[in-house]
Amino acid sequence: MNQKRLAVFAVILTILVTACIQQPPEENISPTTPEPSSPPPETTAPETTPPETPSETEAPTETPPPTQPQPEPGDKMDLWDMKTGPHLRGANIWQRRVYPELDGPTFMGTDYIGPPSTQEDFYKLASLGCNYVNISHPGLFTEKPPYELDERVQDHLDRLLAMIEKADMFAVISFRTGPGRSEFTFVSEDLGDWFDESYLNDSVWQDKEAQDAWVAMWEYTANYYKDNPIVAGFDLMVEPNSNETGSHYLYDYLDIWDPEEFYSEYGGSLYDWNQLYARIITAISSVDxxxxxxxxxxxxxxxxxxxxxxxxxxxxVVYMIHQYAPGQYAFQQPNSQKCSYPGLCDVNRDGQKEQLDRSWLEELLSIIDEFTSRYRVPVAVNEFGVSRWVPGAAEFMDDEMGLFEEKGINNALWEWQVWEPFSEKVNHLNFLFGPDSRNTTEVPNELKDVITKYWSYNIVRPSTFHSNPEIYTSESSLSPDVLLNPFSYWLSRNPRLNWEIIEGNSNELETMYDKWAILLTTVTYSVYNYLVFIFAI
Structure with missing residues (x-):
């Protein structure tokens, strides 16, 4: 039986290899869109019959070369399908408005929004296997009334999306700030250390006008970006936190961390994010x-x-979490490390140490299992991470990302940050720098190896994403993304070549792509199907 299988496989492989080395017919490999300046191929008329001369008023009719049919764009919700996922594995970039009086001349860069990101930054991120950028970014409207479009923020986001698209990655637009909410809500405990009260703004949790403007901001944003092919989602608000800050950190501080207690007292009020996000979804759906x-x-x-x-x-709607638990382990300082992984750790802050290991993580993430089972909705993790120097960081990340794989959960770690003036000072979650807290340059390290191992599973990218119901079947023994476009799979293993094709800097590579993409895709997919057939005999 084994000899039979090998014989059949050898015959099939010989046929396929022969097909690969033969030049495909020219009419079958013409580019989809012909160059406007390129004339059609010339033909030689028979000498015995002189060609007719067209009248001076009639232009000769040119027959355009045949074009290849274009696949329909994919349904972006398929990217979030947990049954066939995960499909998106990536990283966050973080940016905010720059305050020169606080930030100085270089820390956040010199633009209106910082820290800066460059095209090379995104190329490098893509070369590591990442196919998804969660853009943690200021909202498009001003934080203070009159609430209106901030065109400089919009222009900056446009440029970011263009760079991410050029690197062939998807993006989720996540708004950190907006009407009645400033960036300083995330660092309110530092009030008085490096900023004063004038920078605080959490009025969105008690101001109906600000909430109305937040709804209007998202309606505008959705209408503006709805046709952008790389935008895989809109994240309505990064980390709602009315339970802690109330409407003002100093004068309306709630500090409630028990969900039952919070909703029993504030459910249905302006403090309740549930009522606000439902309004935003209604507004977005009206335009997109x-x-x-x-x-x-x-x-x-x-x-x-x-x-x-x-x-x-x-x-x-995709529901999502930010996963940094247990904070007692993940955010330990270099000179004060009381927990290791796996090991004992006071994860509940009750003075009692518990075993922190994969089973603990599995139990924590079972909350997602219960939620998806109850409501039949997808869940993603678009922020997670661990300080690079904590004991066992690589093993912790390996277990956590492995569980994301098992559950089909899309994920984006925190964070991708390579602006040197910033990353030299803020780098505890920068996986490029290794476990030595004193190091601020990229070095080989186990944590990076773990992260890029999981990123290497990414296949689907904007350039190859199209509607194909067959790729989203759980019966496949390969990742469904591989079946989406095997040519993309090959490119993903050759990132430098991929960059050249994306950039369009090499005529030779562009010609190769035009002529061989369809053939190579077909052959690769055929080999896979024949192998499945043979070993099923």
Whole structure:
């Protein structure tokens, strides 16, 4: 039986290899869109019959070369399908408005928004295997009334998306700030250290006008970006936190961390993120019924608050969490490390140490299992991470990302940051720098190896994403993404070549892509199907 299988396989492989080395007919490999300046191929008329001369008023009719049919764009919700996923594995970039009086001349860069990101930064990220950037970014409207479009923020986001598209990655637009909410809500505990009260703004949690403007901001944003092919989702608010800050850190501080307690007292009020996000979804759907919408819960979108998110009747919503638990382990300082992984750790802050290992993580993430089972909705993790120097960081990340794989959860780690003046000072989650807290340059390290191992599973990219129901079947023994476009799989293993094709800098490579993409895709897919058939005999 084994000899039979090998014989059949050898014959098939010989045929396929022969097909690969033969030049395909020219008429079958013409580019989809002919160059306007290129004339059609000339033909020689028979000498016995002189060609007719067209009249001076009639232009000769040119027959355009045949074009290849274009696949339909894919349904972006398929990217978030947990049954066939994960399909998106990536990283966050973080940016905010620059305040020269606080930041100085270089720390955040010199632009209106910083820290800066360059095209090379995104090329490098893509070369590591990443196919998804979560853009943690200021909202398009001003933070203070009159709430209106901030064109400089919009222009900056446009440039970011263009660079990410050029690197052939998807993007999720996540708004950190907007009407009645400033960036300083995330660092309010530092009030008085490096900024004063005038920078605080959490009025969105008590100001109806600000909430109306937040709804209007997202309606405008969705309408503006709805046709952008790389935008895989809209994240409505990064880490809602009314449970802590209230409407003002100094004068309306709630500091409630028990979801039951919070919703029993403030459910249905302006403090309740559930009522605001539902309004935003209604507004977005009125202008864009297609782009996925990402929603995290209150409590900074921690997993404990996920069960308290009120699920809406909209099949384009992806619910998500930010996963940094246990913080007692993940955010240890270099000179004060009391937990290791795996090992004992006081994860509940009750003075009792528990075993922290893969089983602990599995139990924590079971909250997602219960939520998806109950509501039949997808869940993603679009922030997670661990300080690079904590004991066992690589093993911790390996277990966590492995669980994401098992559950089909898209994920984006925090963060991708290579602006040197910033990363020299803020780098505890920068996986490029290795476990030595004193090091601020890229070095080989185990944590990076773990992360890029999982990123290497990425196949689907904007350039290859199209509608094909067959790729989203759980029966496949390969990743569904491989079946989406085997040529993309080959390119993903050759990132430098991929960059050349994306950039269009090499005529030779462009010609190769035009002539061989369809053939190579067909051959690769055929080999896979024949192998499945042979070993099923």
């Amino acid at each position: 019924p297609h782009t996925p919408i990402l929603v995290g819960g209150n409590g900074y979108s921690s997993i404990e608050w996920l069960p308290y998110v009120k699920v809406v009747k909209d099949d384009r």
